[in-house]
Amino acid sequence: MATQIPLPNITRVLPAQQKALKKLGIETAEDLLYHFPVRYGDTASVRTIDSLVSKESAVIFGKVSQLKTSKGFRSKIPMGEATITDDTGSIKAVWFHQPYIAKMIHEGAFVRVEGKLSLRKGALYLSNPKIETVVHIPIGVGSSLFGKDGLAHTLYPVYPESRGVTSNWIYHALQKIFKMRVLDEYVDPIPKELLTKYNLPSLKTALIWIHTPQKESDALAARKRFAFEEIFFIQLEKQKEKLEWKKNKSFVIEPKKEDVDRFTKNFPFPLTSAQEKSINHILSDFKKGHPMSRLLEGDVGSGKTAVAATAVYTVATTRPTGQSFGNLQTAYMVPTEILAQQHFESFIQYFFGSGIQIGLITGSGCKKFPSKINPDGWTDISRSQLLKWVANGEIPVLIGTHALIQKTVRFKHLALAIIDEQHRFGTLQRQKLREKEILTPHLLSMTATPIPRTLALTIYGDLDLSLLDEMPVGRKPIITDIVLPHHREETYEKIRSELKVGRQMYVICPRIDEPDPTKENALATKSVKEEAKRIKKDIFPEYEIDILHSKMKPTEKERVMEDFKNGKIDILVATSVVEVGVNVPNATIIIIEGGERFGLAQLHQLRGRVIRSSHQAYCFVFSDTKTKKSVERLSALKKAENGFKLAEYDLAQRGSGELSGKKQWGLTDIGMEAIKNIKMVEAARLEATKIIEKDSQLKTFPLLKERMESQKQKIHFE
Ligand code: ADP
Numbered sequence: 001m002a003t004q005i006p007l008p009n010i011t012r013v014l015p016a017q018q019k020a021l022k023k024l025g026i027e028t029a030e031d032l033l034y035h036f037p038v039r040y041g042d043t044a045s046v047r048t049i050d051s052l053v054s055k056e057s058a059v060i061f062g063k064v065s066q067l068k069t070s071k072g073f074r075s076k077i078p079m080g081e082a083t084i085t086d087d088t089g090s091i092k093a094v095w096f097h098q099p100y101i102a103k104m105i106h107e108g109a110f111v112r113v114e115g116k117l118s119l120r121k122g123a124l125y126l127s128n129p130k131i132e133t134v135v136h137i138p139i140g141v142g143s144s145l146f147g148k149d150g151l152a153h154t155l156y157p158v159y160p161e162s163r164g165v166t167s168n169w170i171y172h173a174l175q176k177i178f179k180m181r182v183l184d185e186y187v188d189p190i191p192k193e194l195l196t197k198y199n200l201p202s203l204k205t206a207l208i209w210i211h212t213p214q215k216e217s218d219a220l221a222a223r224k225r226f227a228f229e230e231i232f233f234i235q236l237e238k239q240k241e242k243l244e245w246k247k248n249k250s251f252v253i254e255p256k257k258e259d260v261d262r263f264t265k266n267f268p269f270p271l272t273s274a275q276e277k278s279i280n281h282i283l284s285d286f287k288k289g290h291p292m293s294r295l296l297e298g299d300v301g302s303g304k305t306a307v308a309a310t311a312v313y314t315v316a317t318t319r320p321t322g323q324s325f326g327n328l329q330t331a332y333m334v335p336t337e338i339l340a341q342q343h344f345e346s347f348i349q350y351f352f353g354s355g356i357q358i359g360l361i362t363g364s365g366c367k368k369f370p371s372k373i374n375p376d377g378w379t380d381i382s383r384s385q386l387l388k389w390v391a392n393g394e395i396p397v398l399i400g401t402h403a404l405i406q407k408t409v410r411f412k413h414l415a416l417a418i419i420d421e422q423h424r425f426g427t428l429q430r431q432k433l434r435e436k437e438i439l440t441p442h443l444l445s446m447t448a449t450p451i452p453r454t455l456a457l458t459i460y461g462d463l464d465l466s467l468l469d470e471m472p473v474g475r476k477p478i479i480t481d482i483v484l485p486h487h488r489e490e491t492y493e494k495i496r497s498e499l500k501v502g503r504q505m506y507v508i509c510p511r512i513d514e515p516d517p518t519k520e521n522a523l524a525t526k527s528v529k530e531e532a533k534r535i536k537k538d539i540f541p542e543y544e545i546d547i548l549h550s551k552m553k554p555t556e557k558e559r560v561m562e563d564f565k566n567g568k569i570d571i572l573v574a575t576s577v578v579e580v581g582v583n584v585p586n587a588t589i590i591i592i593e594g595g596e597r598f599g600l601a602q603l604h605q606l607r608g609r610v611i612r613s614s615h616q617a618y619c620f621v622f623s624d625t626k627t628k629k630s631v632e633r634l635s636a637l638k639k640a641e642n643g644f645k646l647a648e649y650d651l652a653q654r655g656s657g658e659l660s661g662k663k664q665w666g667l668t669d670i671g672m673e674a675i676k677n678i679k680m681v682e683a684a685r686l687e688a689t690k691i692i693e694k695d696s697q698l699k700t701f702p703l704l705k706e707r708m709e710s711q712k713q714k715i716h717f718e
């Protein structure tokens with residue numbers, strides 16, 4: 001196959017280039033064809049130096065020489081100077097008051113210069129132009145592509161580069177590949193009807209357009225096609241998985257409505273209609289005899305636990321098939337010990353009086369409710385004892401950290417696996433929890449990851465979605481403030497008045513210990529220990545202050561959380577360990593130090609700690625950032641009313657290339673572009689679902705089948 005010809009058989013590849021290509025993962029003609037430009041430059045506004053005219057603005061490309069700094073002859077103004085040269089001539093550039101510019105560029109560098117032309121003593125020069133170094137001079141500049149007017153009219157592709165492999169080199173290698181008619185070997189895997197329906201170019205056309213577009217709309221159409229293709233194939237895969245998964249058998253759980261109602265009436269609050277809807281989704285899945293695969297997505301504080309607890313209750317009150325005794329079991333996995341402990345306590349409350357036993361397993365110990373001696377409380381038990389009771393089915397509800405998925409943990413009748421904060425776990429851990437049984441357990445995955453809906457539809461395409469898109473009533477929107485250093489004092493005073501009426505506060509610091517002062521930059525970051533001391537001494541001496549971080553012993557952590565919950569501690573200075581799930585409704589204020597060090601999603605999660613009751617909540621993001629952009633980014637927190645909106649803002653803000661979609665979600669940059677487009681994602685999902693529903697084995701779509709199999713192999717090799 002010509003597509004698999006190694007590049008050195010097509011064009012000259014120097015040893016250094018060979019190395020660079022390897023780094024980019026490019027070996028064959030096909031690899032290069034699928035190495036897409038990151039953007040396109042437009043040479044239409046680029047001029048040759050000999051065509052420049054005074055008082056006009058222009059962009060030129062050239063080589064730098066005669067860099068120097070100087071002072072104005074009479075004015076004594078400090079200046080930077082350079083000469084820019086292209087094939088047609090040279091011109092001087094001058095930067096008044098910015099002599100340092102001459103130090104930022106190197107002699108001989110290729111640069112792009114944009115600015116206004118001035119005339120002085122009969123000579124043209126560029127005054128205070130924008131200048132940036134470029135890896136190469138774009139194709140067409142200074143060559144025959146320019147017309148007589150000195151203007152070029154073409155788009156030039158700019159590729160992700162590596163030393164030695166310039167965009168220019170790639171361009172020329174691709175020209176050779178095109179001439180070899182390699183493209184003729186490709187058969188488009190996407191059905192023609194779809195290309196026509198969505199107005200997408202064929203594979204061959206798209207490959208040509210993406211590398212050598214004649215106009216912008218061609219380049220866009222090509223990118224759109226590849227984006228669609230990527231999402232479409234992910235959806236085919238996910239929809240196929242989903243269909244196959246549903247063929248497995250599971251326990252049928254069909255509780256009486258009045259039992260469910262009685263249980264939910266016991267919550268100290270009425271359910272929101274979103275919670276009720278989600279519970280109904282789950283109960284209708286439970287009836288089917290095939291495994292549920294459901295993602296419960298809801299912003300922090302939207303009340304996912306109550307939904308999960310109701311599902312757990314119906315499972316724990318159902319007998320195993322054909323048995324008149326015993327209960328079905330649930331494994332409830334959470335990412336941290338603090339959270340496991342907290343869920344254990346809430347479940348004791350919710351299940352009180354039901355006679356249902358609850359177990360807790362973490363790395364540092366095991367517990368069981370109720371205790372034999374004290375039927376109203378829990379007791380510490382040995383791991384082996386707990387495992388025995390889980391294995392013989394006596395304990396129907398087991399809550400735990402990843403200690404839950406160890407081989408030694410065996411269930412008798414595992415019917416439901418719940419994963420809380422599922423984004424915290426790897427795919428493998430998630431699978432493990434489910435693989436424990438012969439009958440496939442129902443799966444309830446929960447997340448507050450504020451990811452855009454389009455992304456959720458794509459990467460969780462194999463799951464059914466329930467959304468908690470409604471907050472419990474009475475929650476006031478949180479007041480968020482970005483506090484710069486000069487407002488610190490007045491902010492503390494505002495906080496004091498809240499503490500006075502009995503509210504509690506978190507202070508989040510980026511570090512645990514005071515940094516080694518010899519380490520650069522480290523001093524600027526506040527540490528938990530020092531900040532706790534400082535606050536006690538200088539700011540809030542009248543309040544009880546304690547600390548919490550990941551290096552503390554589990555028993556210490558538990559004690560601190562307990563004291564904070566009971567109000568013995570007023571101010572908890574902590575690292576981001578409190579980020580997930582921790583629930584202390586009376587804590588309504590959170591200070592986040594060094595706000596610029598956190599991602600927006602993480603800040604939102606942290607702020608979620610204090611949106612848990614009907615009291616007014618406050619979030620103060622302290623930052624000493626000096627850049628406007630950074631403050632602007634943080635300010636998005638003030639505007640976005642929920643995590644989803646914030647995620648969408650984040651997505652829109654980031655350009656492609658920075659999205660690291662590959663690392664996080666297995667998507668290419670082009671795929672991430674598609675994620676910005678709800679219509680495209682929905683179309684790809686719709687078409688893939690239609691095809692799989694019609695013909696899950698793809699017998700009538702041999703091209704799709706082949707492509708999916710080779711795709712799988714590729715992933716396998718990586
Ligand atoms: P998350 O979705 O972040 O896991 P939680 O389940 O921890 O949220 O619930 C957050 C807080 O809201 C808890 O204090 C919980 O008791 C309370 N809560 C849950 N549902 C409701 C409701 N319908 N009305 C009022 N408060 C609720």
Ligand code: MG
Binds near residue numbers: 581
């Ligand atoms: Mg939660």
